[in-house]
Amino acid sequence: MHIPDGYLSPATCATMGAAMVPVWLTAAQRVKRVVKSRYVPLLALAAAYSFMVMMFNVPIPDGTTAHAVGAVLIAVLLGPWAACIAVSVALLIQALFFGDGGVLAYGANAFNMAFVMPFVGYGVYRLTAGRSPLLSTRRAVAAAAGSYVGINAAALCAAVEFGLQPELFHTADGTPLYAPFHLSQTIPAMALAHLTVAGFVDAALTLAIVTYIQRANPALLRINHADLDPAIPRTPRRLGWGWAAAGIATMVLLAPLGLLAPGGAFGEGAPASLDLGKYGLSAIPAGLGRYADWWNHALLGGYGFAGGRHEVLGYVLSALVGIAAISLVVLALAAALGITRTRRGRERAPAGAP
Amino acid sequence: MSRRPPDAPEWLLTPEIGLCPCCCVGRRRRGSFVDKTVAGAANILREAMCNDEVAGRSGLLQRLDARAKLVSLLALLLAASLAHQVVILAALYAGTLILARASRLGLAFFVRRVWLFVPVFTGVIVIPAMFSFVTPGRIVVPIGDGWGLTEQGLAGAALIVARVATSVSLVVLLTLTTRWIDLLSSLRALRVPPVFVLVIGMAHRYVFALTTAVDEMFTARKARSIGPRGGARADRAFVAASAGALFGKAHALSEDVHQAMVARAYRGTPRTLSRTRLNSADLAWVGVCAATAILAVMGDRALGA
Numbered sequence: 030m031h032i033p034d035g036y037l038s039p040a041t042c043a044t045m046g047a048a049m050v051p052v053w054l055t056a057a058q059r060v061k062r063v064v065k066s067r068y069v070p071l072l073a074l075a076a077a078y079s080f081m082v083m084m085f086n087v088p089i090p091d092g093t094t095a096h097a098v099g100a101v102l103i104a105v106l107l108g109p110w111a112a113c114i115a116v117s118v119a120l121l122i123q124a125l126f127f128g129d130g131g132v133l134a135y136g137a138n139a140f141n142m143a144f145v146m147p148f149v150g151y152g153v154y155r156l157t158a159g160r161s162p163l164l165s166t167r168r169a170v171a172a173a174a175g176s177y178v179g180i181n182a183a184a185l186c187a188a189v190e191f192g193l194q195p196e197l198f199h200t201a202d203g204t205p206l207y208a209p210f211h212l213s214q215t216i217p218a219m220a221l222a223h224l225t226v227a228g229f230v231d232a233a234l235t236l237a238i239v240t241y242i243q244r245a246n247p248a249l250l251r252i253n254h255a256d257l258d259p260a261i262p263r264t265p266r267r268l269g270w271g272w273a274a275a276g277i278a279t280m281v282l283l284a285p286l287g288l289l290a291p292g293g294a295f296g297e298g299a300p301a302s303l304d305l306g307k308y309g310l311s312a313i314p315a316g317l318g319r320y321a322d323w324w325n326h327a328l329l330g331g332y333g334f335a336g337g338r339h340e341v342l343g344y345v346l347s348a349l350v351g352i353a354a355i356s357l358v359v360l361a362l363a364a365a366l367g368i369t370r371t372r373r374g375r376e377r378a379p380a381g382a383p
Numbered sequence: 384m385s386r387r388p389p390d391a392p393e394w395l396l397t398p399e400i401g402l403c404p405c406c407c408v409g410r411r412r413r414g415s416f417v418d419k420t421v422a423g424a425a426n427i428l429r430e431a432m433c434n435d436e437v438a439g440r441s442g443l444l445q446r447l448d449a450r451a452k453l454v455s456l457l458a459l460l461l462a463a464s465l466a467h468q469v470v471i472l473a474a475l476y477a478g479t480l481i482l483a484r485a486s487r488l489g490l491a492f493f494v495r496r497v498w499l500f501v502p503v504f505t506g507v508i509v510i511p512a513m514f515s516f517v518t519p520g521r522i523v524v525p526i527g528d529g530w531g532l533t534e535q536g537l538a539g540a541a542l543i544v545a546r547v548a549t550s551v552s553l554v555v556l557l558t559l560t561t562r563w564i565d566l567l568s569s570l571r572a573l574r575v576p577p578v579f580v581l582v583i584g585m586a587h588r589y590v591f592a593l594t595t596a597v598d599e600m601f602t603a604r605k606a607r608s609i610g611p612r613g614g615a616r617a618d619r620a621f622v623a624a625s626a627g628a629l630f631g632k633a634h635a636l637s638e639d640v641h642q643a644m645v646a647r648a649y650r651g652t653p654r655t656l657s658r659t660r661l662n663s664a665d666l667a668w669v670g671v672c673a674a675t676a677i678l679a680v681m682g683d684r685a686l687g688a
Binding site: 034035038039053067069073075078106115116121124127128130131202205206207209210214234238240241242245246252343 | 427429512539555
């Protein structure tokens, strides 16, 4: 999956590199806060370890080689932010010192293998493992499942990066300037290779390594799971605000995808745009005609400004206003029903208790 | 007939592979991936030693400052990446050959190193792209009914092979002529935060420590086993156990290193020695490379028009 120089256009490389800068800075802050001054040697050794895991090469039939990336394994052992830095450093060493993977394409490689892979894989791991005990089989299987999904997500990203090249960069007569394969070819090729071979290589290695560590050196698992004692099952924890915000943010980011879908939503158009013949009507029903427009004081009518000016800005602003309004209503309802007050009261109780 | 000690057991006399690298002793077996890992580990160490030897020769690029080389490499890589004409890429590639010669790399060695890589990773990927079912266009070499090699496919393939070969040559030139410690310090010239540079440097250092550890584990395993191995399943279990044990070693090592750093007054902020100044030759080199890159891109656009 290491993309060499020459396959991606400089614009793609620059975009991916720019996307990684905030990730790296956040990762450095997060890791530094958790492990203090210990983080330099810890990350250095994690990066060296990540480099070693990538040495296990398996040739696959399409001519490239699949290798265990181990990003999800490191995310399980040290957390996803540490894994992000460790894999990034390993990729940089490979690109600069060993010529494996491109120097200009470094941002794209880091995005796929040091960002998408550990975070997607770790998410799947957390969801699958739940609050199971540290030494349970479920946890090892969850790590393997995370590896499988993580490497496939990374491969999908690589396939999209490859596949966009001939669409975006070609000469007037259709000669591809960078990677020549289209999305319809890169996605199946990468998916086939990674769903069948590389995914299982990574998952099997992760499963075996986590099982070994559970058996031989469980203390290592506690580095990233300090809150999980192997003996005592924990009570389920409340989901924090952060998770809710992350979920909402994801939905907000994905929402514009709806604009790509053809057609409109049934029953949401103005009466004038109704296809009367389709419903066996000869005229707009009188009640519909009368009440459809009785409220015409909307602040952002049609999800935009009046007169259709600044279309994109209006759309985004509508979205933000909508989210803020709904959040306020929900908070007000929660306050009215006493949900937040009860919780705060319970938290305060031990401090005030005699 | 060879002499045979009377009391020696049979297994001690059976030749085992691995005693001699040329396989003149013992039977030739397909190497398992355990053996391949050992070979890979040895290869990393050998390559690093070889690089240091080449970087120590007195050639043109070896005399230049690493920062100047890194910046000029990026400029030329960008130019190669922006170029859309095979002629321009061929000219840039010829330039790398001249530089390799001037840096006493040995042309055969340099060309082999680049072209061993290019067909493996690029040739196989590019070949299907020449056909009309991937890159539609004017068919110049008809093979079957209505399909064959297209002009656009061939042009695209030539372009990508030329670009990959040029890019790989440029990176190989940099890595072969620069000691890694200089290369590392040159990262600071790109405004990489010192903490990252420290992590990268230590990671590079410990790659070799861990490689040695892997090598020792696998060699010890080989030394302990007699007769045929337990099959692929046992090998896989062994690889997983080694990787797991390696993580334990790496973590213990990181704790030791941290304590050693703290004992030497490390308090969370890395400190570096004062930088060396770029001399006029380095600046001239950056100027020449930047001019070459700009000329290449302008020439490319002119040819394209």
